[in-house]
Amino acid sequence: xxEDYDAGSIQVLEGLEAVRKRPGMYLGDPHDGSAxxxxxxxxxxxxxxxxxxGFNDTVEVVLHPDHSLSVxxxxxxxxxxxxxxxxxxxxxxxxxxLHAGGKFDxxxxxxxxxxxxxxxxxVNAVSEWMEVVIHRDGTVYKQRFEAGVxxxxxEAIGTCDDTGTxxxxxxxLSIFTNIIEFDxxxxxxxxxxxSFLNAGLRIVITDERGDEAHxxxxxxEGGISEFVKQLNARRETLHPDPILIAGEKEIEKGPVTxxxxxxxxxxxxxxxxxxxxxxxxxxxxxxxxxxxxALTSCINGYAKKKNLLKNDGLSGDDVREGLVAIxxxxxxxxxFSSQTKDKLVSSEVAGIVQTVVYEKLNEFFExxxxxxxxxxxxxxxxxxxxxxxRKARDLTRRKGVLEGGGLxxxxxxxxxRKPEECEIYLVEGDSAGGSAKTGRDRRxxxxxxxxxxxxxxxxxxxxxxxxxxxxEIQTMIRAFGAGVGNNEDDExxxxxxxxxxxxxxxMTDADVDGAHIRTLMLTFLWRFMRPAIEKGHVYIAHPxxxxxxxxxxxxYAFSDEERDAIIDELRGDNPAAKxxxxxxxxLGEMNPxxxxxxxxxxxxxxxxxxxxxxxxxxxxxxxxxxxxDVPERRAFIERHAKEGTNLDI
Ligand code: 0RA
Numbered sequence: 033x034x035e036d037y038d039a040g041s042i043q044v045l046e047g048l049e050a051v052r053k054r055p056g057m058y059l060g061d062p063h064d065g066s067a068x069x070x071x072x073x074x075x076x077x078x079x080x081x082x083x084x085x086g087f088n089d090t091v092e093v094v095l096h097p098d099h100s101l102s103v104x105x106x107x108x109x110x111x112x113x114x115x116x117x118x119x120x121x122x123x124x125x126x127x128x129x130l131h132a133g134g135k136f137d138x139x140x141x142x143x144x145x146x147x148x149x150x151x152x153x154x155v156n157a158v159s160e161w162m163e164v165v166i167h168r169d170g171t172v173y174k175q176r177f178e179a180g181v182x183x184x185x186x187e188a189i190g191t192c193d194d195t196g197t198x199x200x201x202x203x204x205l206s207i208f209t210n211i212i213e214f215d216x217x218x219x220x221x222x223x224x225x226x227s228f229l230n231a232g233l234r235i236v237i238t239d240e241r242g243d244e245a246h247x248x249x250x251x252x253e254g255g256i257s258e259f260v261k262q263l264n265a266r267r268e269t270l271h272p273d274p275i276l277i278a279g280e281k282e283i284e285k286g287p288v289t290x291x292x293x294x295x296x297x298x299x300x301x302x303x304x305x306x307x308x309x310x311x312x313x314x315x316x317x318x319x320x321x322x323x324x325x326a327l328t329s330c331i332n333g334y335a336k337k338k339n340l341l342k343n344d345g346l347s348g349d350d351v352r353e354g355l356v357a358i359x360x361x362x363x364x365x366x367x368f369s370s371q372t373k374d375k376l377v378s379s380e381v382a383g384i385v386q387t388v389v390y391e392k393l394n395e396f397f398e399x400x401x402x403x404x405x406x407x408x409x410x411x412x413x414x415x416x417x418x419x420x421x422r423k424a425r426d427l428t429r430r431k432g433v434l435e436g437g438g439l440x441x442x443x444x445x446x447x448x449r450k451p452e453e454c455e456i457y458l459v460e461g462d463s464a465g466g467s468a469k470t471g472r473d474r475r476x477x478x479x480x481x482x483x484x485x486x487x488x489x490x491x492x493x494x495x496x497x498x499x500x501x502x503x504e505i506q507t508m509i510r511a512f513g514a515g516v517g518n519n520e521d522d523e524x525x526x527x528x529x530x531x532x533x534x535x536x537x538x539m540t541d542a543d544v545d546g547a548h549i550r551t552l553m554l555t556f557l558w559r560f561m562r563p564a565i566e567k568g569h570v571y572i573a574h575p576x577x578x579x580x581x582x583x584x585x586x587x588y589a590f591s592d593e594e595r596d597a598i599i600d601e602l603r604g605d606n607p608a609a610k611x612x613x614x615x616x617x618x619l620g621e622m623n624p625x626x627x628x629x630x631x632x633x634x635x636x637x638x639x640x641x642x643x644x645x646x647x648x649x650x651x652x653x654x655x656x657x658x659x660x661d662v663p664e665r666r667a668f669i670e671r672h673a674k675e676g677t678n679l680d681i
Contacts, residue, residue, distance in 0.1 A: 231255025
C-alpha cells in the first residue's frame with residue numbers, strides 16, 4: 033500500500049475492511065454459495081444499469097479456468113476523470129468506495145444497481161484480485177486491485193474504437209468456504225431471468241472451465257411477455273398472447289413504472305412472480321396486492337356487466353385460477369420487509385399497480401370480449417366448484433357415502449394400519465389392477481382398480497349430486513377415509529390427517545387415454561380433496577413403454593429415444609445381436625413381476641409428485657422428462673430418482 037493515501041482513501045479502506053470482516057452483512061452467507069454468486073449479480077447489475085440507461089445492449093459473462101469471472105458490457109465505460117472530493121479517478125472511487133455505485137450519479141440513471149446492492153466495491157473487497165478495463169474516448173484503461181486495495185494506477189494501455197467496461201474478479205478463498213466454485217446452472221437461470229426482465233438485452237454466458245467451452249445466450253425482444261409464454265409453454269392457454277399492461281406514476285422521489293404480463297390457461301395453479309428493480313420478491317408485497325385487488329374487481333365488474341355471473345361474486349382465488357403473471361416494478365426508492373428483499377412494502381405501489389391494471393385490463397376486455405368471456409367462464413367454473421365442494425360434504429353424509437358401507441369391495445387393502453407407511457394405487461382397468469394386486473408389497477401397498485373413465489367433474493358442477501352418484505368417486509372417497517370438500521373448517525371436509533394412506537398414486541397406461549384418465553382423477557382431487565395435492569400426498573406412477581431383452585438381460589425404456597439408445601447399448605460391437613423389443617400397450621400387458629420392478633418398487637421406481645407451485649421449474653422438468661434429449665432425461669431421472677420429481681398442475 034502506498035504512503036500517500038489521503039483521508040478519503042483511508043475511509044475507503046475502512047469501508048472495505050468492514051466488508052471483509054463481515055461479508056455476510058453485505059453479500060449474504062459466504063459459506064453456502066450465496067455471497068459468492070451475489071458477487072456476480074452485483075457486477076452484472078452495473079452493466080444492466082447501462083442497458084436501462086439506453087447505452088448498452090450486450091453483457092458477456094465468462095467463467096475462466098482459474099475460477100475468476102469477468103463481466104463485459106458495451107456501455108459508456110466507467111468515467112475516468114478525477115473525482116473532486118477524493119482526488120482519485122471516478123473509476124477508482126466506484127471500485128473502492130462502498131456504495132459509490134449508487135451515489136455517484138444521482139440522476140434517475142441508477143435503477144437496478146443503485147438500489148440492488150452494495151456496489152462493485154464490496155465485490156472488490158472480497159476478491160483476491162480484481163481488474164477493471166475501460167474503453168472510453170478511444171483509449172483503453174486498466175487498473176488492478178488486490179483484496180480491494182489498488183495495486184496499480186488507472187493506466188492507459190492502448191486505443192480502441194468502442195466503449196464499455198470489463199470487470200474481472202477472483203473470489204478470495206480466505207473468505208468463501210465450503211462452496212467456492214461458480215455454479216453454471218444457477219448463473220444461467222438467474223441471468224435468463226434478468227434478460228427476460230430487460231427486453232432486448234443480450235446476455236452471453238461462457239463457461240471455459242471444462243475441456244470444452246460451453247456457451248449460452250439469452251436475448252428476448254418480447255421481455256416479460258415472452259417470459260410468461262415460456263412459463264405456459266406446455267399448457268392449453270385461453271388466449272394466445274399474454275396481456276401486456278404498462279403504466280407510470282410520478283412520486284416525490286421520481287417515476288414509478290409498472291409493467292405486467294398476464295396469461296390464463298386451463299391449469300389449476302396460479303403463479304404470480306413479482307419484481308422490484310429487476311430483483312425477485314418471492315413473497316410478493318404491495319405490487320402483488322395491487323394486482324390481486326384489480327383482478328378481483330375488474331373481472332367481477334366485467335362478468336356482471338356481461339351478465340355472465342349467475343349468483344355470488346367471484347373470489348380472488350377464482351379469478352386467479354390458471355393465471356401466470358409477471359409483475360415488474362421500477363421504483364426510485366423502494367422499501368422491503370427485510371434485507372433479502374423478499375417482500376416489497378412501499379405502500380404507494382399497491383394503489384399504482386391497482387389503478388394501472390384496473391384501467392388497462394378493462395380496456396383489454398372491451399377490445400377482446402371473446403377472451404374476456406373465456407377468462408370469466410374459467411373463474412365462474414372455479415367458483416361453482418368451490419360451492420360444489422361445500423355442498424358435497426352434506427350430500428355424502430346424507431347418502432352415507434362416508435360412514436356407511438365400510439371399505440369398498442374392489443379395494444385390495446394393505447396389511448399395515450400406519451398411514452405414514454401406506455400407499456394406495458389408483459389403477460386404470462381391471463387387468464392392470466390384477467397385475468398390481470399380485471405384484472405389490474401387500475404389507476404397505478393397497479390397490480384400487482378403477483373401471484373405465486371416471487366422471488368429468490368439471491362438467492357436473494351444477495349438479496353435485498351426480499358427482500357423488502358416480503361409483504368410482506364413491507369408491508375413492510370411502511377408500512381414502514378422509515372426507516370430502518376443500519374447506520378445512522367444515523366438519524367432515526377432507527382432512528389429510530384422516531387419510532388412510534400417505535401416498536395416493538395414480539397409475540394409468542402410458543398413452544393418450546391414460547393421460548386423459550389421469551387428468552380426470554386430478555381434476556376430481558383438486559376440486560374435492562385439494563389439501564391432498566397441496567400437502568404433497570398425490571403422485572403419478574411412471575410406467576415404461578418398452579421392454580428390451582438380450583439373453584438374460586432385461587432393460588426398460590420410457591420413450592422411443594431411450595429405446596433406441598438402449599438397443600445400441602445392448603448391441604455393443606455386434607450389430608447383428610438379437611434384441612427382443614416388447615412394446616407395452618397398457619399396464620395390463622406387464623406381468624406382476626415386471627410391474628413391480630419397473631413401476632411399483634419403492635427402491636427403484638420413478639414417480640412424479642403432483643404440485644401446484646413453481647411453474648418454471650416444473651416446465652424444465654417436463655421438458656426433461658418428456659423431451660427428446662435421452663442422455664439428459666436419463667441423467668435427470670437418476671438425479672431425481674424415486675419421489676423427487678414434481679408435476680405441476
Ligand atoms: C457512473 C457513471 C456513468 C457510468 C457508469 C458509472 C458505469 C459503471 C459501470 C460498471 C460496469 N459497467 C459500467 N458502465 C458504466 C455515466 C458515465 C457517462 O455519463 O458517460
